[in-house]
Amino acid sequence: MLNEKEVLHAIVKRVLKHLDAGTTDSAEAPYRHPTWTYTDPALFEQERLKIFKENPQLVGFSPDLPQPGSFFTFDDLGVPVLLVRDNEGKVNAFLNACSHRGARLKEGCGKAAALSCPYHAWGFDLKGKLRTIYKEESFGCVDKAYYNLVKLPVEEKYGMIFVGLDPDMKFSIDDHLGDLAPYFAMWDFSSMELVNTHEWRLQTNWKLALDTFCEGYHFGPLHKDSVGDYAIGNLSLFDRFGPGQRHHRVAFPNTSIGTLKDLPEDQWTDVFSHFQLVHFIYPNISMLVSPTAVEFFQLYPGATVDSHMTRYRCYWRSDLSRPDQGRDPQAHFEFIREVVDKEDYWVSANVQKSLSANVKPFSTFGRNEPALINMHQAFLRGVGMTPEQAPLEKVGA
Ligand code: FES
Ligand SMILES: [Fe+2]
Numbered sequence: 001m002l003n004e005k006e007v008l009h010a011i012v013k014r015v016l017k018h019l020d021a022g023t024t025d026s027a028e029a030p031y032r033h034p035t036w037t038y039t040d041p042a043l044f045e046q047e048r049l050k051i052f053k054e055n056p057q058l059v060g061f062s063p064d065l066p067q068p069g070s071f072f073t074f075d076d077l078g079v080p081v082l083l084v085r086d087n088e089g090k091v092n093a094f095l096n097a098c099s100h101r102g103a104r105l106k107e108g109c110g111k112a113a114a115l116s117c118p119y120h121a122w123g124f125d126l127k128g129k130l131r132t133i134y135k136e137e138s139f140g141c142v143d144k145a146y147y148n149l150v151k152l153p154v155e156e157k158y159g160m161i162f163v164g165l166d167p168d169m170k171f172s173i174d175d176h177l178g179d180l181a182p183y184f185a186m187w188d189f190s191s192m193e194l195v196n197t198h199e200w201r202l203q204t205n206w207k208l209a210l211d212t213f214c215e216g217y218h219f220g221p222l223h224k225d226s227v228g229d230y231a232i233g234n235l236s237l238f239d240r241f242g243p244g245q246r247h248h249r250v251a252f253p254n255t256s257i258g259t260l261k262d263l264p265e266d267q268w269t270d271v272f273s274h275f276q277l278v279h280f281i282y283p284n285i286s287m288l289v290s291p292t293a294v295e296f297f298q299l300y301p302g303a304t305v306d307s308h309m310t311r312y313r314c315y316w317r318s319d320l321s322r323p324d325q326g327r328d329p330q331a332h333f334e335f336i337r338e339v340v341d342k343e344d345y346w347v348s349a350n351v352q353k354s355l356s357a358n359v360k361p362f363s364t365f366g367r368n369e370p371a372l373i374n375m376h377q378a379f380l381r382g383v384g385m386t387p388e389q390a391p392l393e394k395v396g397a
Pocket of ligand 1 (some may be wrong): 098099101102103117118120121122217320
């Protein structure tokens with residue numbers, strides 16, 4: 001098990017070195033990224049098929065299914081999914097479709113002792129087994145064993161729930177996360193409480209919306225009246241994890257981290273209050289972990305290449321009813337929501353307009369934006385291209 005103090009102190013030491021030198025973690029060189037990747041409908045279709053359907057999806061956390069019988073539905077990727085915790089405490093994932101004639105079994109979230117179809121009242125247990133056929137004598141004799149709900153692969157670990165959208169997919173959370181997993185094991189997200197949730201449906205490609213979570217170069221200018229008040233900006237640590245180095249973590253220090261510079265390490269306190277740790281879990285999750293909260297952002301392709309949906313769920317890592325150093329969970333949620341809404345996503349939407357006008361062949365990611373370079377190269381590999389094949393020639397640059 002990783003030692004949290006050692007992990008956090010190592011981060012601070014790396015930041016302080018950069019602070020002294022006026023540097024930041026960097027890529028070798030700036031990178032030209034072709035803008036058609038944000039506007040091309042054929043690539044968009046490939047992404048939906050290969051990047052989303054072929055990778056496990058982080059759909060929620062253990063506290064979203066607090067008790068036996070708790071359920072929630074997931075419909076963000078075109079496959080209707082029903083997640084249920086059974087009486088043994090195990091999480092099951094089913095196609096949210098009745099085995100009789102396909103009606104949706106549940107909507108939203110809630111608690112149920114069993115699953116009864118609203119259409120003709122067939123009854124299933126929490127493991128998806130068909131138990132009762134309404135008016136069975138007139139329906140006729142069928143072998144119930146062939147009418148269980150369709151199971152989807154699912155795993156719950158470290159308080160996280162991942163689902164595969166193809167019944168034949170095999171995955172494990174540890175294999176998927178690779179060397180990122182020990183960090184989540186160290187924190188374990190099984191006892192958080194949901195503060196609030198918000199959804200955006202915007203005219204922005206899903207990858208463009210993700211970009212805003214990957215660099216601190218914009219903190220000073222774009223967030224001058226919000227995050228820019230306390231974050232250093234343009235100084236970040238970048239680390240890659242997992243198979244193909246597809247996941248990443250960016251540490252964004254606050255100006256307060258400077259107070260640790262002149263203190264001996266054994267006098268450092270509240271170390272985790274001096275930076276923000278933003279994790280990208282391939283292909284579509286941005287997750288900011290702090291001592292008090294987890295800001296969980298799920299991003300999904302919309303109906304067209306230039307549209308997407310983000311769901312933001314804010315979880316509190318301690319008891320919501322307990323005042324935590326004077327921080328009000330709802331005010332915290334509102335602050336983050338407003339920053340993303342009025343600043344990050346405002347700019348993403350106006351960037352999409354300029355990209356969709358199709359006059360500019362490439363955007364450029366600076367050396368100081370290494371996470372963007374890494375993430376977009378992973379997306380290209382995800383649809384079967386190599387970074388070398390990719391695409392600058394296609395736009396004639
Ligand atoms: S569709 Fe479910 S019982 Fe008929
Ligand atoms: Fe931002």
